[in-house]
Amino acid sequence: MFLKFKSEVESVLKKALDASGYQIDDLHIEESAHADLASSLSFRLASEYRQSPAAIADVIADAITIPKDSLVGDVQTVGAYINFFASRKFIDDTVHEIFEKKKRYGTGSGKGKVIIEHTSANPNGPLHVGHIRNSIIGDTLARILKTAGYDVEIQYYVNDMGRQVAIVAWAMDRFEFDGQKKADHAIADVYIRANRELGEDPDLVCQIDELMQGIERGDAEMIERFSSATDLAVSGITSTLKRMNVHHDRFVHESMFVKGGEVSALVGELKELGLTEMADSALVVPMPTFDKDLVILRSDQTSVYVTRDLAYHRWKAEQCDRMIDVLGADHKLISNQLCYVLSACGVKEPEIVIFEFVSLPEGSMSTRAGKFISADELLDEVEKQALIEVTKRRPDAEEDFRNHVAKEVGIGAVRYDIVKVTPEKATTFDWESALDFDKLGAPFIQYSHARACSILRKASHVPESIDPARLSGDAEISFVKELARFSYVIDLASRELKPHIVAIYARELAEEFNQFYRLSPVLSAPDDVRDARIGLVECARIVLASTLGVLGIAAPESM
RNA sequence: GGGUCCGUGGCUUAGCCAGGAUAUAGCGCCGGCCUUCUAAGCCGGACGUCCCGGGUUCGAAUCCCGGCGGGUCCGCCA
Numbered sequence: 001m002f003l004k005f006k007s008e009v010e011s012v013l014k015k016a017l018d019a020s021g022y023q024i025d026d027l028h029i030e031e032s033a034h035a036d037l038a039s040s041l042s043f044r045l046a047s048e049y050r051q052s053p054a055a056i057a058d059v060i061a062d063a064i065t066i067p068k069d070s071l072v073g074d075v076q077t078v079g080a081y082i083n084f085f086a087s088r089k090f091i092d093d094t095v096h097e098i099f100e101k102k103k104r105y106g107t108g109s110g111k112g113k114v115i116i117e118h119t120s121a122n123p124n125g126p127l128h129v130g131h132i133r134n135s136i137i138g139d140t141l142a143r144i145l146k147t148a149g150y151d152v153e154i155q156y157y158v159n160d161m162g163r164q165v166a167i168v169a170w171a172m173d174r175f176e177f178d179g180q181k182k183a184d185h186a187i188a189d190v191y192i193r194a195n196r197e198l199g200e201d202p203d204l205v206c207q208i209d210e211l212m213q214g215i216e217r218g219d220a221e222m223i224e225r226f227s228s229a230t231d232l233a234v235s236g237i238t239s240t241l242k243r244m245n246v247h248h249d250r251f252v253h254e255s256m257f258v259k260g261g262e263v264s265a266l267v268g269e270l271k272e273l274g275l276t277e278m279a280d281s282a283l284v285v286p287m288p289t290f291d292k293d294l295v296i297l298r299s300d301q302t303s304v305y306v307t308r309d310l311a312y313h314r315w316k317a318e319q320c321d322r323m324i325d326v327l328g329a330d331h332k333l334i335s336n337q338l339c340y341v342l343s344a345c346g347v348k349e350p351e352i353v354i355f356e357f358v359s360l361p362e363g364s365m366s367t368r369a370g371k372f373i374s375a376d377e378l379l380d381e382v383e384k385q386a387l388i389e390v391t392k393r394r395p396d397a398e399e400d401f402r403n404h405v406a407k408e409v410g411i412g413a414v415r416y417d418i419v420k421v422t423p424e425k426a427t428t429f430d431w432e433s434a435l436d437f438d439k440l441g442a443p444f445i446q447y448s449h450a451r452a453c454s455i456l457r458k459a460s461h462v463p464e465s466i467d468p469a470r471l472s473g474d475a476e477i478s479f480v481k482e483l484a485r486f487s488y489v490i491d492l493a494s495r496e497l498k499p500h501i502v503a504i505y506a507r508e509l510a511e512e513f514n515q516f517y518r519l520s521p522v523l524s525a526p527d528d529v530r531d532a533r534i535g536l537v538e539c540a541r542i543v544l545a546s547t548l549g550v551l552g553i554a555a556p557e558s559m
Numbered sequence: 560g561g562g563u564c565c566g567u568g569g570c571u572u573a574g575c576c577a578g579g580a581u582a583u584a585g586c587g588c589c590g591g592c593c594u595u596c597u598a599a600g601c602c603g604g605a606c607g608u609c610c611c612g613g614g615u616u617c618g619a620a621u622c623c624c625g626g627c628g629g630g631u632c633c634g635c636c637a
Contacts, residue, residue, distance in 0.1 A: 026577075028577090028579090030577095030579095032580080033580085033581085034580065038580085040578095040579050040580085043579065043617075043618080046617075047616095047617075053617085078580070079580070080579085080580090081579085081580065122637065124637095159637065162636075162637050163636055163637075164636080164637065165637095279635090280635085281635095282635050283635095284635090290562085290633085291561075291562085291633075292633070292634095295634085295635050296635095297635080298635040299635060300635085302635085304634095304635070304636080304637085305636075305637045306637090309637095328631090329563085329564070329630080329631050329632080330631065330632065330637095331632090331637090332562090332563060332564085332631075332632065333562075333563085333631095333632050333633065334632085334637090354563095354564085356564065356565075356630070356631075357630065357631065359630080364630085364631090389599075390599090392599095393597085393598090393599065394597090409599085420572080420573095421571085421572065421573095422572090422573085424564060424565070425564090425565065425572085426564080426565065426629085426630045426631080427571095433570090433571075433586090436586075437599070438585090438586070438587095438599080439571080439585060439586050440584075440585045440586080441585085441599095443599050444585095444599065444600085446599085447597080447599050447600075448600090450597070450599090451596080451597060451600085454596065454597055455596050455597095458596060459596085496576095500573090504573065504583090504584085507584075507585090508584090511584090514600065514601070515601090517596075517600080517601090518600085518601060518602090521595080521596065522596055523596050524595080524596075537596090558597080559597085559599075
């Protein structure tokens with residue numbers, strides 16, 4: 001509804017400009033604390049037309065005519081600003097729309113297929129608290145895009161051919177594998193040990209090289225060793241992701257592109273296109289804008305990660321309209337190089353979402369060195385703390401209930417905490433803040449939802465239809481306006497690929513609901529407004545649940 | 560050394576790309592509100608050289624230039 005309101009504001013403003021003889025391309029319409037939408041275009045017209053900004057604003061405002069049944073209700077000027085206010089119809093239509101569409105309210109009209117790749121952590125250990133920033137950003141983006149109307153496929157690219165996997169395969173034979181442990185953690189144990197040993201005795205490194213040549217040749221026994229190791233790790237990773245409500249539709253193994261010939265075909269084409277050169281005995285693509293050449297075949301003619309990644313992207317590009325990769329900041333250069341080569345051979349480039357690193361107070365994390373906090377450990381601790389918090393508040397509740405709520409609140413807190421900050425900010429993990437349930441986060445929003453549900457339970461029935469005209473208090477009106485922003489926020493977040501926009505909206509929505517909750521009693525209201533307010537609470541429940549759903553956070557009916 | 564991202568009250572953070580009206584919110588701090596729809600809530604208060612210096616502009620947290628500080632990358636690793 002807000003989008004429609006905005007376009008109506010644009011239209012009346014444009015007409016008024018024509019009528020009053022001013023010309024400007026950008027209308028400078030923005031959200032404002034002083035109005036539902038405001039324009040500051042008078043400032044820019046002032047110098048060109050040699051008139052005072054305020055005078056121009058008045059002339060334009062006078063020339064504005066609002067059509068009947070418009071979503072625009074009123075126009076006022078304050079100095080040079082032209083302020084637009086939503087009409088009664090805007091309020092009524094919003095409420096009706098939510099009431100009719102229910103869960104589908106806010107779904108956009110995005111068209112086409114999107115393939116989004118996220119997490120794609122190497123299968124050499126469990127996910128750590130850095131990886132899950134990738135997972136949560138990626139999963140939230142996928143949910144945003146689905147809500148925006150796109151057909152979304154979510155992929156995990158499994159690096160099952162690299163040196164790190166070779167080290168894991170080597171280590172599995174050499175050291176005892178703890179079958180009692182969660183598989184990804186047990187893999188990390190032997191992987192860390194192997195790295196230590198390889199570091200101490202460099203002569204062992206040639207054994208790893210042999211494994212890698214074997215896999216490139218297509219040696220069946222070698223492939224079996226690699227894939228059994230990666231499958232184990234991936235199974236552990238998947239169960240961690242599931243705990244966090246993170247889902248992938250498809251796991252694509254990079255070995256597929258070596259076996260299937262896509263990698264060698266691509267290398268052949270790059271040669272034919274004249275994009276490659278020999279450097280020593282390796283094959284490279286010269287990079288004019290990046291100061292170093294990009295190696296795509298080692299001296300022993302085996303492919304490197306980026307070569308397979310190029311084949312993977314070409315394969316993906318054929319199947320979708322938009323391709324999105326969520327990558328850590330360390331991939332910035334290599335992904336730019338990847339895009340350069342893709343466009344040089346006529347393949348559409350992916351849209352890349354980069355997030356900055358999560359580090360520990362003592363420095364950056366490293367799976368190889370065993371310096372990391374695993375996602376499982378974090379989730380365990382957060383759930384434990386959440387149970388303490390639930391028990392504090394609901395000491396008499398059944399144990400099942402408390403456990404259930406603790407899970408929903410704990411996971412929600414982790415997801416919200418990560419998604420609420422813009423991806424380009426580097427963060428430092430610390431336990432105190434991770435386990436702090438007092439800071440405003442998911443529980444605040446979940447609690448608002450539970451409050452709405454509680455009112456609806458006590459109301460015992462939700463009216464079939466709603467008469468929004470009965471909603472007239474300031475808190476009611478501004479809450480409806482906040483509800484109306486939902487699809488606008490989804491649209492914005494899906495275009496800019498910024499999930500934190502939705503997180504911030506969720507908080508603002510909950511804040512507005514709390515204002516309504518405080519100022520407008522529902523159950524004790526006089527009969528004529530009672531039903532309308534119950535209807536509005538139902539709208540609140542729907543939109544709060546949808547917003548939490550987009551964030552991958554559970555919406556408890558009671559907590 | 561070069562590239563890139565970040566720098567906003569004690570801490571965390573929105574706004575910056577598309578410059579405008581009192582700079583967003585939380586934690587922490589001070590003071591209030593539970594016989595009234597769940598107090599994981601609400602109300603009030605204190606706390607700011609928007610890293611620094613120039614420039615552009617009627618107007619700069621926002622754009623440009625130059626610094627400073629931090630992350631990250633610059634492997635025939637992934």
